[in-house]
Amino acid sequence: MIKSRGDLLRAFFVVLPSIAAVGIFIYGFIGWSLRASFSAWDGIIPDFTFVGFKNYLEVFSNVRFQKDLWNTLYFTFFFLLLSICWGLLLAWLLDRKVKGEALLRNIFLFPMSISFVVTGVVWRWIFNPTVGVNALLKLLGFSGANWGWYTDPTSVLKFHLALIPVILAASWQLTGYTMAMFLAGLRGIPEDLIDHARIDGASELYIFRRIILPLLKPITLSAMIVLGHFSLKIFDLIYTMTGKGPAFATDVPAIFMFETTFRGNHYAEGAVISIVMLLLVAVVIVPYLYSTFRKEIKR
């Protein structure tokens, strides 16, 4: 409880270092990138001559960047869909008081403790067209298993099929996380609510649809936000697993940004890409923050 102006002042000085750190290292550098994105900085030496939206036009007219945006869109959609549906299913099944629940829970949660880099390398070999799942399927007698997986540049409605293995790997890693969230949510639903419904003769499916799902809504939203910003910024998994892929089939803005800035020394264009990424994440995060903030005020 803050009692006096003295307390207020002291409290202010206690948080001052972190305010300064956040101010400089987050907002300061966002401002710096923004400035760089409007500059003529091309090469190792910084050049902050203002050139307006020239770099933005350059980046948005680049075929690679257009593909990146589509890839991000599809990747995010399918990644969220898979992780959330699987996570919910697993949580629901585990919530039925199965034997060895603690062990199973840990097994499902385990992939999350692995670094994305490790996941990337492992799944690269799993989906390698000659030695991976194709070889396994052939061993089992499916001689037609000749898919190119992430080496296949074909796309349907701008969705590159090569993204499928990447989506699977990413959801494999984070399904456990959504499962844990949903499990916590399920545990928070009062038993008697469900028991009452059962007594009233509701089927399990009806209970799931009409009682459990609506009560899990806030959890689903949080999961979407957390996974959503993961997927918009994803770099390490894709970088180690497939790289930019054939004809940029698995390229994402983060990889393009890294290569443009640190390989090609096109600093201004790199800054543009990172600003666009920031805006993409903001589109997802800001409404969420806003609604949480409003709830807090109401309280």
Next chain:
Amino acid sequence: MKKITIIAVVLLLFFSPSFLFSEGAKEKKVENKLEIFSWWTAGGEAEGLEAMFDIYKSKYPDVEIINATVAGGAGANAKAVLATRMQGGNPPDSFQVHAGHELIDTWVVAGKMEPITFIFKDNGWMDVYPKGVIDIISYKGEIYSVPVNIHRSNVLWYNKRIFQESGLTPPKTLDEFFQVAEKLANMGITPLALGDKNTWTSTHLLESVLLATLGPEGYKGLWDGSTPWDGSAVRKALDNFVRMLKYVNTDHAALTWDAATQYVIDGKSAMNIMGDWAEGYFKAKGLTPGKEFGWLPSPGTQGSFMMLSDSFGLPKGAPHRENAIRWLTVCGSREGQDAFNPIKGSIPSRIDGDKSLYDEYLQSAMKDFSKNAIVPSVAHGAAASEGWLTKINDIMTVFVSERNIDKAVEQFSKAARESLGK
């Protein structure tokens, strides 16, 4: 009173790190150290670097060497770290950089390097380095780096057993290549192994095809604007490249260069066009040069030596400049190069290396190096700036799967205009 004390303490805590750091920076200058930055972290490269360190230590035992390495093939990650350090005004004493435009366009033009022509003159090196090499490391008449080794990019590696059993002759020209490839493909053997998960390998293949189609002068002209990118010669080269792609393994996009070389070792593929670091890979797998695997200049490039080189330079503001100059002297000396290169699997950049120290392949490369036309490799930073190379790699990523020559010509020309226009 109490309040003021608290404020003072908080402020002191807040600013104390900067006091600590400034103190540290002053101290560092006095220490007798040498920090060498490279991406040589594994295998023969790391051992070769150690061998040069040993020579340095035996000459200057008081100097403490800091071996600052950042892992990652062709320096992909190291370059990002280096750029951050150089921009932050914290350069290492000397760093590894591909000789040629990667050094010049990135660092020299930016005014971050000190010319080191005096090291060459003081040691009498102007006569022992080939002129082609001096040209590549010079900018406006000054030399900026000491090349410690030379790698050859245009080499065709082949599995000897496959060629013996099939009765075919390894191809010397592009025409021969296509004939041989067709026959191999009919026998069910993948003619050419490629692993382009990282795009540079397809650019690597392209540079060999460009050199074969345009010849050494025409190829060099691509990088100074005297050979047009939208001319019929480049079109012909791209056409050859596309024809070659018909003979590569289908899973090329999943493999790295070493996995492609492994295909040749396993006999899954007959040939592979890769730089001569592939020889180190063959040997690491227990194969003997000339026995299980053979080599030729890549088809159509007889008489040309496409080079790339790792070199060390002297950044402006190097914390231990004197030690760095001594290091560069070791790098350029015959002793240093003959210690490094046999282990690394490359040849000295001087023409007076001791041939008896090198294996059969390297001896043949040394012979070609002293006689052939020397041209710079683009895939490895010798021929064009990194900005240009990044664009070429982007174009190749699409070109390899779409194989649309018109589109590629247009994009290559645009990239050349932008990069040369500056």
